[in-house]
Amino acid sequence: MGRVGVLLLNLGGPDRLEDVGPFLFNLFSDPEIIRLPFPWLQRPLAWLISSRRTKKSQENYKQIGGGSPLRRITEAQGEALKEQLGALGQEATIYVGMRYWHPYTEEAIAKIIQDKIEHLVILPLYPQFSISTSGSSFRLLEKLWKENTKLQSINYTVIPSWHKQQGYLQAMADLIVQELSQIANPDEAHIFFSAHGVPKNYVEEAGDPYEQEIEECTYLIMQTLNRPNFYTLAYQSRVGPVEWLQPYTEDAIKELGTKGTKDLVVVPISFVSEHIETLQEIDIEYRELAEEAGIHNFRRVPALNTNPVFIKALADLVIDALEAPSLKLSQVTQMKKKVKIYPPERWEWGMTTSAEVWNGRIAMLGFIALIIELVTGHGLLHMVGLL
């Protein structure tokens, strides 16, 4: 086999407080994160939302040392993976491609071309697929592939998701056992899986398999654990006014408190690295909430980071992918998105769904224009540079 590369995909996070604003702007500019009917509205709205969120978000990053550890941890995972692959007899160069901050996916792709990689494995560091995470990175890669003929000669394969991989499940179970072993009555502890949420309409209207993969994964971790503990699955990190997957973590914690739970072991389920949502949201916000709800023994299972069982699982995934028939980006985006096309794009006359959708779009546009004008003092035409 010729030169082998592994491209690790992740979301990225601001390295310093001054990066928070531009990072949030990049994130909200992504149509896979905020779905708007008019592409030209994306950037003005991203600017508006990121400007309004920056201060609050910076406060949170301040509490975890002034920036996200995601880059450092992802690079360490890359080094550990390279070493593990070498030990298994597979030499490979590892590239990190972040979606919204440095090192950007585009930078990784430029290096892959420069290094003349012949076989590439695309491995998202998200065990479960979501349109908003792996899906967004795959879509970007699809675009880069179409634009650059040099990429087209690379023999690549995509790993869409890996939430059922045995080594990964074992590594998660091991970390839970370690945490339980520090409790006086380990069988009494309630195991609380907290997954990053997504808006409910991603699952119900756009066909995102995320909720199903999270549920399967949680079930399989409990099977691997093979213990009598009760467990709960809930969703954290909701942003904006729309409904997200339920139950929300904060509500589920309060409910367990009222039911008399005393020992809670929180397991971050959709993240493989420590980042703001484990270090700040779970460790600080949810811990406080649990204390108020009467849950005095609140513990959190660490993220996998460079856990050796986990790194071996990643290496096995890479080796299996190199041996299996290659899976293309377009195949994955089609396969994972069992899309009910929403909103319907073909116009039908009368009291039809498309009429409702278009009425909704126009009303939404008017509403957004009003908010933008109220907040900035300028109308929408000013914002898009027409006045």
Ligand SMILES: C=CC1=C(C)c2cc3[nH]c(cc4nc(cc5[nH]c(cc1n2)c(C)c5CCC(=O)O)C(CCC(=O)O)=C4C)c(C)c3C=C
């Ligand atoms: C599986 C993981 C993730 C899913 C699903 C996801 C969806 C999702 N996220 C937002 C909004 C924000 N995410 C932010 C940061 C962030 N999110 C993830 C993971 C998932 N996001 C990571 C790894 C990070 C980076 C964390 C870091 O350490 O820097 C942020 C910024 C932080 C903040 O201001 O709270 C936002 C905003 C949406 C809207 C969404 C689904 C549509």
Ligand SMILES: [Fe+2]
């Ligand atoms: Fe997020």
